[in-house]
């Protein structure tokens with residue numbers, strides 16, 4: 110079937126512990142177009158360094174698009190209708206919505222597109238995404254820029270894990286019975302991609318929040 114953007118050769122997914130990995134979903138031209146859209150998002154809603162409830166600064170910088178953005182501070186983790194600086198979040202770019210529609214398997218639209226920027230040395234510890242109201246709906250991630258070593262664990266903390274490299278243009282669907290699996294980013298191979306002039310990695314994660 111032809112996708113909305115006209116490309117007919119989208120790759121089939123690979124199953125890893127119930128997560129669906131689509132290597133090379135986006136062409137390089139599509140990645141560049143997406144990056145242009147994200148510059149617009151970051152201009153309207155600047156990247157910030159979230160602080161965990163325990164007071165530690167996260168190594169990842171974040172912002173969001175959509176009706177809600179994900180924020181973290183001394184008061185905890187939550188979805189918020191406004192950027193910490195007070196403004197509304199910009200709309201989710203149409204190209205991002207198209208990707209969701211192609212892979213998410215739901216008629217609901219995402220309400221949050223969390224944008225994570227991983228500068229050199231940044232990582233994200235193993236965690237579950239459980240601030241959303243309905244775990245029957247997936248979280249979809251899109252990777253841009255440097256390669257990331259992504260680790261998938263279990264439905265509870267501990268136990269064996271499995272890792273894969275997420276590369277620029279890859280899409281990952283975290284849904285179904287795997288929706289609450291622990292996952293994280295152990296490291297980013299800084300300089301492995303030339304997509305971002307300053308290096309580093311961007312991940313977009315799309316979520317239905319309410």
Ligand SMILES: O=C(O)CCC(=O)C(=O)O
Nearest residue numbers: 223225238250294312314
């Ligand atoms: O950067 C990634 O690929 C994963 C991000 C993630 O797990 C999250 O934002 O909850």
Ligand SMILES: [Fe+2]
Nearest residue numbers: 236237238292
């Ligand atoms: Fe996550």
